[in-house]
Amino acid sequence: MNRRIPLRKRFRVHTLLLIALCGWLLMLHLTLLLNHGLNAPLNGVGDIYLSRNAETASANAVTTVVVSYRGFDTLGEVTVLFLAATGVGMLFAGGLGATPAFRDRNSQPNEVMVTGTRLLFPTLLLLGIYIVLHGHLSPGGGFQGGVIVATAFFLRMIADSNFNLDHAQLGWVESFAGSSFVLFGMLGLVFVTTASFLGNFLPHPIAAMGQLVSAGVIPLIYLFVGIKVGAEVGAIFQDMLESNSASSAEEH
């Protein structure tokens, strides 16, 4: 089909030339910058965090940075995710579907989908919970595990048209997790031993590093982040599916 159109019409030549120019300039710039940056002796914030990381007794230094050293940043990040989920819910629940595109969403999902989901759902759920709980020991954590749990429920929603997540319940779970995060941060502020927001007020002996129950408050906070992210992403999926089924219901 494309064979009749000449090559120069399939691409936008001016745009392509502009991109090539931009790429060349950025490459030059980065070469200059990196020659200065990478040859210098590495003694940045990251090395100081790494050398002090043992004080938190968390085996995963990335988790320490995300939850402990930059915990306030993570609180803001979770808030942005919450706002986006609210925005998606508002856009789809507003009843704007004036001229919905016709699509047969009420057709039954096929057998492969249903059986595969039946097989995958418990496995994905277990994997997600494992990743959330081992955030301070292995790669992963609340964000990744929460998204995996939400994906498990999303598969379930596609495979079974009667399966729905209740928005009110999701809202409660989300508010519980969010307020627990803030509460734990406040508790760190209240206790005299830490006296800082998100301070690690639970006992965290260095000897226990690498065990499941270690690092004090870090795994608990990451668990709350996981619950919150799972509920929010689940709500986004539910909104998108609901809008489709609503518009096709109007159509029929």
Place this chain on the structure above:
Amino acid sequence: MLNFLDTPAVLHSIYLIGSLILFFIGLYGLLAKRHLLKIFVSIEIMELAVYLILIAIATTSGETAPILSDGLTAFTGMSDPIPQALTLTAIVIGVAVTALGTSMAIQYHRLTGKVSVTEMTELKD
């Protein structure tokens, strides 16, 4: 024979060139495509390239992931954890923004039946 690939300068150059090619593929898509969802896909590709640059520049050959496991006992000789944590933040924000933008595009298509940015002339007059 391929040991020269492990020197930091060569390693970083390879990562950088690959990521930049990916970045400019995304930029081309952003400028040349007219379909709203294709534009969002292009933005995602550009984001991915930036994550790759951040992660790749922060580590050199011989450094391990900043996690104590597999017999490691001390936090030495590890890659910088901060770019990795910031990339995690950026991925989450990117997902949130893309979800919001895609829903806006879907609603726009429902209201007007248009998907192309060249036809978006509602606010012109």
